[in-house]
Amino acid sequence: MPIARAAATTTVRRAVARLGAVALTGALLAACGGASDGASTDGAGGGVTLTVDLFGSFGYKEAGLYAEYEKLHPGVTIKQTDTEDEADYWKSLQTRLAGGAGLADVQGIEVGRIASVTQQQSDRFEDLRKYGAETLKDQFAPAKWAAATGKGGEVLGLGTDVGPEAMCYRTDLFKQAGLPTDRTQLAEKWATWDGYLALGKQYKAKAPAKSAWLDSVGSLYSIMIGQQKERYYDASGKLIWEDNPALRTAWDHSVQAAQDGLSAKLDQWSPQWNQAFAAGSFATIPCPAWMLGYIKGQAGDTGKGKWDVAALPGGAGNWGGSYLSVPKAAKHKKEAYELIKWLTAPEQQTRLFEKQGNFPSATGAIAKVAAAKDPYFSGAPIGQIFGDAAKAAPVQVLGVHDQNIAQQITNALSEVERKGTSPEKAWSNAKKGVENTIG
Incomplete structure (x- = not known):
C-alpha cells in the first residue's frame, strides 16, 4: 500500500487483474472517514463483531473477501473503517495505543511504520506466535516476514502486499504528443531517469492542453527512493538520510522535474489529484502495483484501454506494502488472528491481485499471478x-522514522514545485522538519 497508499504511503499506503486472458474488473475505491473507535458490539446468539481499522484501501471489501469470510464463519460480522491519509491514521493510532483504548481488533500497519512497531511498540501488539503464527513463516517472502519480527522473535504482524514498481502511462496522451506508445520501446527510451525526464521535455513541447508529464515530483521522489536498499537508515540503525548520495540523486531529479515544469503540481491523495486521473491532467505516474486499482477507481470505465504499464526507469524498486496486526487491547484477539491469517493466505492474496492489483507477499501467490494480463x-x-x-527489488533497510522523514522531504519538494522555493531553502526546511518531527 501506498505511502499513500501513504503517503499512501503510503503509505501508503496505500491502492486488479484476472489471471491469463480473463477480463479484469474491480475498482479500488479509497474510503474516507475517521479511524475506528474500536467498539466491538457482539450480536445476539453468541455472534462476534470484528473491527478492522485501515488506511487507504486494502481492497478486502471491494474484492468480496469480508463477505466470503462471514459466509465461511457464521456468526462473525466484520466492520471496517478507513482513514484515507496514512499519516492521519498513524497519528490517531498512536494516541489510542498510548491510552490503551479505542483500538480495533485488527489494525493495518504501513511498511514504513513496521520498524516502529517491532523496535518501540512490541508491548502494545500481540505476539502472534501464541496463536501458531510461526507455522506460517515459509508462506511469506523472507524479507516480508523478518520486517515484522521483534528482537525477541515476536511475530507482530502478517504481511499483506508489497509494492513492486513500474510506470503507468496514458497512451492516448502520448499519441497526441507524438510519442511512441509501445511499452517495450518506452522502457528502452526511459531506461534511466535522465531518459525519462528527457522524454518528458519532448512531451511538454507538444502536450495536449492542461496536461503535464507526471502528477507530482513527490511521487517521482518516492518511486526513486524505493529503488534503494538504504534510504534513511543504514543496516546498523544509524540515520544517514542527509548524507545518502542515492537520496540526493532522487531529490535532484525531482527538483529538476519541478523546475522544468514537468509536473501537474498535484498533492497525492487530494481530491484534485483523484479527479486528475479521469481528466487527463498527467501522462505518466510512477506506479507501484497497488496503484493499478487506484487508477481504475478514479479513472473509471472511460479510462479503460487508455492506460498501459511499462518497466520502471533505473531498475526495480519497492514502494509500499503493509501488515495486519492485533493490538493487545483488542477485544477478540484469537478471532482477529484467524481473520488476518485467512486474509493474508496465498489464495486470498492471489484474489486481491486479480481484482485489485495488490501484489502478493505470499510466495505461493506470486507464482500464480505470473501470467496475469489486464485489459x-x-x-x-x-x-x-x-x-x-518484485524479484529484482532490493531488500530495504527499514527504520523507525522512515515515514516521517519521507513526509518532510516530499513536503519540501512540494515547496519547490508549487511555490518556486529554491532547492537549497527547501532542503533546509526538510532538515528542520525532520529535526522537529523525530528530535
Whole structure:
C-alpha cells in the first residue's frame, strides 16, 4: 500500500487483474472517514463483531473477501473503517495505543511504520506466535516476514502486499504528443531517469492542453527512493538520510522535474489529484502495483484501454506494502488472528491481485499471478512486469522514522514545485522538519 497508499504511503499506503486472458474488473475505491473507535458490539446468539481499522484501501471489501469470510464463519460480522491519509491514521493510532483504548481488533500497519512497531511498540501488539503464527513463516517472502519480527522473535504482524514498481502511462496522451506508445520501446527510451525526464521535455513541447508529464515530483521522489536498499537508515540503525548520495540523486531529479515544469503540481491523495486521473491532467505516474486499482477507481470505465504499464526507469524498486496486526487491547484477539491469517493466505492474496492489483507477499501467490494480463491497461502483462520487479527489488533497510522523514522531504519538494522555493531553502526546511518531527 501506498505511502499513500501513504503517503499512501503510503503509505501508503496505500491502492486488479484476472489471471491469463480473463477480463479484469474491480475498482479500488479509497474510503474516507475517521479511524475506528474500536467498539466491538457482539450480536445476539453468541455472534462476534470484528473491527478492522485501515488506511487507504486494502481492497478486502471491494474484492468480496469480508463477505466470503462471514459466509465461511457464521456468526462473525466484520466492520471496517478507513482513514484515507496514512499519516492521519498513524497519528490517531498512536494516541489510542498510548491510552490503551479505542483500538480495533485488527489494525493495518504501513511498511514504513513496521520498524516502529517491532523496535518501540512490541508491548502494545500481540505476539502472534501464541496463536501458531510461526507455522506460517515459509508462506511469506523472507524479507516480508523478518520486517515484522521483534528482537525477541515476536511475530507482530502478517504481511499483506508489497509494492513492486513500474510506470503507468496514458497512451492516448502520448499519441497526441507524438510519442511512441509501445511499452517495450518506452522502457528502452526511459531506461534511466535522465531518459525519462528527457522524454518528458519532448512531451511538454507538444502536450495536449492542461496536461503535464507526471502528477507530482513527490511521487517521482518516492518511486526513486524505493529503488534503494538504504534510504534513511543504514543496516546498523544509524540515520544517514542527509548524507545518502542515492537520496540526493532522487531529490535532484525531482527538483529538476519541478523546475522544468514537468509536473501537474498535484498533492497525492487530494481530491484534485483523484479527479486528475479521469481528466487527463498527467501522462505518466510512477506506479507501484497497488496503484493499478487506484487508477481504475478514479479513472473509471472511460479510462479503460487508455492506460498501459511499462518497466520502471533505473531498475526495480519497492514502494509500499503493509501488515495486519492485533493490538493487545483488542477485544477478540484469537478471532482477529484467524481473520488476518485467512486474509493474508496465498489464495486470498492471489484474489486481491486479480481484482485489485495488490501484489502478493505470499510466495505461493506470486507464482500464480505470473501470467496475469489486464485489459484495462491495454493488455499489459502485469504479472510479468511486477513479478520481475518484485524479484529484482532490493531488500530495504527499514527504520523507525522512515515515514516521517519521507513526509518532510516530499513536503519540501512540494515547496519547490508549487511555490518556486529554491532547492537549497527547501532542503533546509526538510532538515528542520525532520529535526522537529523525530528530535
